[in-house]
Amino acid sequence: MNEFYKLLDVSLLKKLQHTDEPISMENVNEIKERIAQVLGHFDIGFSSIVQTVGPSFTLYEITLAHGVRMGKVRCLEDDIALSIASVGIRIIAPIPGRGTLGIEVPHQRLSIVQMSDVAGSLNIQGMELPVILGKTITGETKVLDLSKAPHILIGGATGQGKSSIIHTLITSLLLKMNPDELKFVIVDTKKTEYNVYEVLQNHFMAGIMDEGGHIITNSDDAVQVLESLCKEMDLRYNLLKKAGCRFIKEYNDKYGKGELEPEMGHRFMPYIVLVVDEFGDLILSRGKDVELPLCRIAQLARAVGIHAIIATQRPTTNIITGSIKANFPTRFSFRVASVMDSRLVIDQSGAQQLAAPGDMLVSRGCTVAKRLQAIFTDRQDIERIVKYISEQHGQACYYPLPKVKAKELEMGCVDMKRLEQLLHNEAIAEDEEDDNFDEYISDSFMSDMEREQLIKVLNQSMKDLETIRKRMNKILEMLR
Numbered sequence: 001m002n003e004f005y006k007l008l009d010v011s012l013l014k015k016l017q018h019t020d021e022p023i024s025m026e027n028v029n030e031i032k033e034r035i036a037q038v039l040g041h042f043d044i045g046f047s048s049i050v051q052t053v054g055p056s057f058t059l060y061e062i063t064l065a066h067g068v069r070m071g072k073v074r075c076l077e078d079d080i081a082l083s084i085a086s087v088g089i090r091i092i093a094p095i096p097g098r099g100t101l102g103i104e105v106p107h108q109r110l111s112i113v114q115m116s117d118v119a120g121s122l123n124i125q126g127m128e129l130p131v132i133l134g135k136t137i138t139g140e141t142k143v144l145d146l147s148k149a150p151h152i153l154i155g156g157a158t159g160q161g162k163s164s165i166i167h168t169l170i171t172s173l174l175l176k177m178n179p180d181e182l183k184f185v186i187v188d189t190k191k192t193e194y195n196v197y198e199v200l201q202n203h204f205m206a207g208i209m210d211e212g213g214h215i216i217t218n219s220d221d222a223v224q225v226l227e228s229l230c231k232e233m234d235l236r237y238n239l240l241k242k243a244g245c246r247f248i249k250e251y252n253d254k255y256g257k258g259e260l261e262p263e264m265g266h267r268f269m270p271y272i273v274l275v276v277d278e279f280g281d282l283i284l285s286r287g288k289d290v291e292l293p294l295c296r297i298a299q300l301a302r303a304v305g306i307h308a309i310i311a312t313q314r315p316t317t318n319i320i321t322g323s324i325k326a327n328f329p330t331r332f333s334f335r336v337a338s339v340m341d342s343r344l345v346i347d348q349s350g351a352q353q354l355a356a357p358g359d360m361l362v363s364r365g366c367t368v369a370k371r372l373q374a375i376f377t378d379r380q381d382i383e384r385i386v387k388y389i390s391e392q393h394g395q396a397c398y399y400p401l402p403k404v405k406a407k408e409l410e411m412g413c414v415d416m417k418r419l420e421q422l423l424h425n426e427a428i429a430e431d432e433e434d435d436n437f438d439e440y441i442s443d444s445f446m447s448d449m450e451r452e453q454l455i456k457v458l459n460q461s462m463k464d465l466e467t468i469r470k471r472m473n474k475i476l477e478m479l480r
Contacts, residue, residue: 004393008175012384013116023107028058031105034083035060042079044072054137056110056359056373060103061095070094073101088335088355096368104137104371106355113358115168115377119175128249129182129271129307131172133165133332133362134372142362142372146173146273149330149364150302153320154311155345156334161357161374162311163193163277165332167382168375169309170197173273174385179203180270183399185225187216187276194277196382202394206272209400219285222276226293228401229274229306233297235402236269236304248305270399271305280314291321298327315341331363 032049039046045065052059064070070093081089084105092102113134118141124130129146136142146152152169156162173182183206188194194215197205207214208228216222236248243260245251248269251260260266274297276282282290297308310328312319315336325347333351336342342351346363354360358376361369 005178005180006392007178008385008388010116010119010175012388013114013119013381014378014384015114015116023053023058025053028053031058031084031086032060035062035080035103038076038080038083039073042072042076044068044076052137054139054373055113055135056355057104057106057137057371059137060105061098062101062103063099064101070101088353088359090350090353090371092368106359110356110358110373113373113375115171115375115381118375119172124176129173129273130176131169132375133168134358134360134374136370136372142370144330146307147271147302147305149307151298151308151328151330152310153324153328153331153345154309154333155315155320155331155336155341156311156313156351156360157336158313159357160334160354161360162313162334164358164376165360165374166275166277166309166311168377170273170275171377171382171385174204174389177271179389179394180268182271182273185216185229185272185274185401187222187225187274187282189217189219189222189278189281191217194275196379196386199386199390201398202396203389203392206399206401209403211403219282219290222282223286223289223293224404225401226274226290226297227404229272229301230293230296231402231404232272233301233304233306236306237300239266239269240304242266247303269305271307272399274306274308276308276310278312279310280312280316280319283319291323295323295327298324315344317344320344329365333361333363333369335359 028051032051036046036049039062045068047063047065049063050061052061062073064073074091074093077089077091080091080103081087086105088106090104092104094100095102115132118132118135124143127143127145127147131144131146133142133144146169154162154165170184182204184197184200184204185206186194186197198215201207201214205214208225216225240246240248240251242264243251243254243266245254248271252268254260255266255268276294294308294310297306301307308328310324331346333342333345333354334357335354336345336351339349339352342349345351346361346369347366348363348369350369351361354371358374360372360374362372363369
């Protein structure tokens, strides 16, 4: 652990000079009366309406009369929006654990929630990777432990706040973590959004051995670093197996107590956070070369401390595939164009009704998505934070990831066509001295999963051949 490193002081975060218009309670009560009029007009009985005013929207909590179906209120979403002259209302029917129905109405002007407002008063005890998300309807600051998330998918239209929330997530970790505990791998195909973190190579960045810990800006390097992370994941699992540990925290605790010997290959393992902005661009350009290693990381890497954050402005089925959705349980959605896009990102409607940039829905698993006003981190704050860190003593170099051979990248996995040809040649020239097959198997890049897959394929092929042999023998006996 770098004992000389000093954590950031929240005084580095300056408060922006902006004027928020005070929320008019008169307007809030007027909207409440209009909602009551619409419900009465359509003969929907209710006993009470209670409003809760938040930073970006007001929640009107309605207790329906006995026997009234909630589906009747859901059908009135457009009528209520017309009555109160508002864009972006959302009906929650029912509010989980409350037995009531909620109508969220955005304010005409959303308040800006700044990092400086919340960073100094957070309770993050017991969290390994605390990240700040935003403020809830009650003004509570929502903090998420990325180690339990364990991966985040962010969707939304252009200009709605995706890159801004990623900066907030990165800044949150920089505020609370030591460089020895955390490393970033950032893929930025836009080339200019995250170059501010370039100077942190020897502090918080990881990179492929001998190639630098720079920000990844092209698809070829992105594929290479994803394969390298898969290799790092396999190496870490081997170390956990040797140490008899299940999770990275348990392993690092043992290493810190001196129970694991460096001579046996053991080392302290920092958390690694992979950040991929404009994920859709990578998928469109490289397809399965990006999707397959990313899915491997999402499926297996949580226990060894590797977590992924990906964002896309194209929430379509060829970008957010079933494999991606299944392995990214924590999802953020900003405003999207349609109901279908909303369901694709968070598995429920509502994101198409969000208001101004920064208004987002957070979904974890099968729960009803929570509406938050995202934290805004100013670019100048980020530059001050990066400058403060870069002026401190760092490591000799970036955190090295295992190097991937060019041959491994070309194959990506086992070349089944080449293997089939070599098997055929081996069968024909069984007595000849031909080392091509043995050389291919020994030199091929195979992860443990790929090796198991190849064994299954070969075992199944042997069973099929045995079945064919038996059938041929039976036919020969009949012909004789």
